[in-house]
Amino acid sequence: MGSLKKMILIRIFILGLVCTGVGNFSRAKTPSIAFKIDRLEDTMLQEVAEGDFRIMVAGEPLDRLTGAEFTALREQELKLQNQKPGDAESERKLNALLIAMARIADEPTLIYLHELFESYPERRNDIAEAISWYAEENKRRDADWRILVRSLNIIEGDQAKTVMRALTRFRRRSNKAQWIRQVILVGLEQDAEGQEIADSLLTHWTGQKFKLEIDSAHPLMQQWQDWFVSKYPDELSAVLPIESADSRWKYKELLAELQQQKKSTLDLKLGAQAFVKATCIKCHRFGEQGEKVGPDLTYVSRRFQQKEVLHATLFPSHFVSEEYPTFTIVTDAGKSFTGMMGAAGPDEIMLLTEAGKRQLIKKQEVDEIIASKKSAMPDGLLNLVTKAEAIQLIRYLGTLPEGASDKYRHKLP
Structure with missing residues (x-):
């Protein structure tokens, strides 16, 4: 069989799985799971x-x-949650x-x-997968749709397939560029x-359809990337971040180390030192330390996963929050300054630059203000610290500083 014909048949087979639902929620083969539920007579969890x-x-489904x-x-869930961090079986x-x-x-469940999902960011992947299973056979609710869309920032692998497949079954569609971009980014890291x-x-949300051409010079996701640039020219492009050649630490390397470190003792002192050494303290507040020019990081552990914090630190311009936009100001003299705007006097504009400095510019000298796609947070901050310091910094930010109330964590029923 010719190689082109073979590739076409493989693509047709995969497309058939997607359209018919055969193989839904597939994952790598692992030993089946079965265990007794404590405190309930003759009650088991079974695969x-x-x-x-x-x-x-x-023997009957509950x-x-x-x-x-x-x-x-709930007690069984809490018991498993409190097992030793990194225990794969738990x-x-x-x-x-x-x-x-x-x-x-x-409803209570x-x-x-x-x-x-709201209270424990580190568990959002699993919860999104669970809600996807619910949406497969039950009423598709707007609240569930919002959870699944928000999980697009963190899901990967088979869980990403599960969530995206579930979202195609909702009548509701997203017309927000940021979520369309995120689906493209997720797709770029997926297999065929x-x-x-x-x-x-993406077709379900946008109505746009691309032909599946085996010999095309533009693979499927690249066609979506090109379309996104054309459709949303003012948005960040839907491209995966590229690590700088002079970056001291690589994302996957640090992420693997971070996940491994879950089993070890947190070094708060080293993390606090790294917060200063990496110059985070110049722009960010964490508890009673630091400035409030950039986002306050006191409750970052209640809003984001540690891997999200690591990613944002290494690739600050991959996603620029609408809450902290960046601008370039061009003066009459032809000088340009880029940063986040802050409070200043009635006749001045203050910019916090990448270097963490406050730049005051007289309003009468401003020729143009341009919205920037680049974050005011500089690249390469983790180059200033050792690997151990980088890991402990992210873990340090994954805690609540002393005196901070746990306002983001819901009181669970």
């Missing part, structure tokens, strides 16, 4: 199909919870339990999952099957 988990009572059953499942069981709880599909799913979701 009824690959990646699909149910709470079984006397489809509605009593108060006692809900309490027992993490698999916890993921399975969340999916099984979503499959019960009653769904409320609980939503509050977990995942790219087909991303393509289906």
Whole structure:
């Protein structure tokens, strides 16, 4: 069989899986999961199909919870959550339990999952996957759609396929450039099957359709990238970040180390020192330390995953928050200054520059103010610290500083 013909048949097969739903929620083969639910008689969590988990009572699926059953499942979930960090078996069981709880599909359980999503950023991937399972067979609610869309910033691998596939089943569509861009970015890191799913979701949202041409010089996701630039010329391009050649540390290297460090003791002192050494303190507030020019990082651990904080530190211009826009000011004398605008006198504009300096510019000298796609946060800040300091800095920001109230963490039912 010719290589081109073989490639076409493979693509047709993958497209068939996406369209028919065969192989939905596929994942790498792992040993099946089954364990008893504490405090409930004759109650087990079982894997009824690959990646699909149910709470079984006397061999029958549990489809509605009593108060006692809900309490027992919550306690089981908390028990697994409090296992030693990095315990792979406990993490698999916890993921399975969340999916099984979503499959019960009653209101108290769904409320609980939503509050977990808001309160525990590090668990959002698993919760988004669980809610995707619920949306597969039940009423598709706007609240669930919002959760799944927000998870696009963090999901990857098979969980990304699960979430994107679920989003194609909602009637609601996103017309926001940032979410369309994020689907393209997720698709760029997917295999052929995942790219087909991303393509289906993008078509569902935008109505745009590209032909699947095997011999095209422009692969599927590249066509979406080109379309995005044309459709949204003022937005950040849908391209994956490129690490600078002079970057001391690579994202994947630090991320792997960060995940490994979950099992070790946090060094708060080293993290606090790195907060100063990496010059974060010049622009950011963390507890009682630092300036309030840039985003306050006191509660960053309650809003973002540690890997998101690491990514934003290494690639500050990959996503620029609408809350902290950057501008370039050109003066009559032809000088240009770039940074975030801050409070100043009635006749002046203050810019916080990349170097963390406050630049005062008289309004009468301003010739033009241009919105910038580049963050005021400079690249290469982690070049100033050792690998150990970089890891402890991210872990340090993953804590609540002394005296900070836990206002972002919901009081769970």
